[in-house]
Amino acid sequence: MGGPGRAPTARRFRGILPRMSFARILSFLAVLVLACGRPAGPAETYRQFAAAVRQGRADVAWTLLSKESRAALDAAARETARRAPGVVPPSGAGLVIGDSAFGSRPLKSALVARESEDRAVVVAEVEGEGKREVALVREDGAWRVVIPPEALAGEGGGQAP
Numbered sequence: 001m002g003g004p005g006r007a008p009t010a011r012r013f014r015g016i017l018p019r020m021s022f023a024r025i026l027s028f029l030a031v032l033v034l035a036c037g038r039p040a041g042p043a044e045t046y047r048q049f050a051a052a053v054r055q056g057r058a059d060v061a062w063t064l065l066s067k068e069s070r071a072a073l074d075a076a077a078r079e080t081a082r083r084a085p086g087v088v089p090p091s092g093a094g095l096v097i098g099d100s101a102f103g104s105r106p107l108k109s110a111l112v113a114r115e116s117e118d119r120a121v122v123v124a125e126v127e128g129e130g131k132r133e134v135a136l137v138r139e140d141g142a143w144r145v146v147i148p149p150e151a152l153a154g155e156g157g158g159q160a161p
Contacts, residue, residue: 042120042136043110045143050107050124053097062093066137066144072152096147105129 040048045064052060062070073092081090088094108125115121118138125131135146 039142042115042143043112043122046110046122046124046134046145047107049145054104056097058093058097061096064145066146067139069147076152
């Protein structure tokens, strides 16, 4: 039988399992599945987005943007590439970072202010700056950051939300 320093034997496990009720095992497995399988909420999604932007990880930030924001960034990139061929790639993925990664400050907090079935507003505060509201939408079961049209038009100072 397994003594100190030895692996437990099948006989030992057979003695443990009957003591655990089937309901307790199912409850444990249900909690485990729910905890592991739950998609990120709006505040966590924005934290991931802000970290990706700060780290210059356009690929990650791009996946956390709404479809509408990605389409608008792609259109802006194509227009910019048309005006300056060979200087700017015709993909919005590079624009999502822009100059935001350089000198950006860490996110101090991101809290959900309002949330409905498919829309949310997160109040984000960056160290040394004021608070701002960021809109998110639920797409395909996951929260995505919305870049406001005025930021895409250049009024947002070239920085992602």
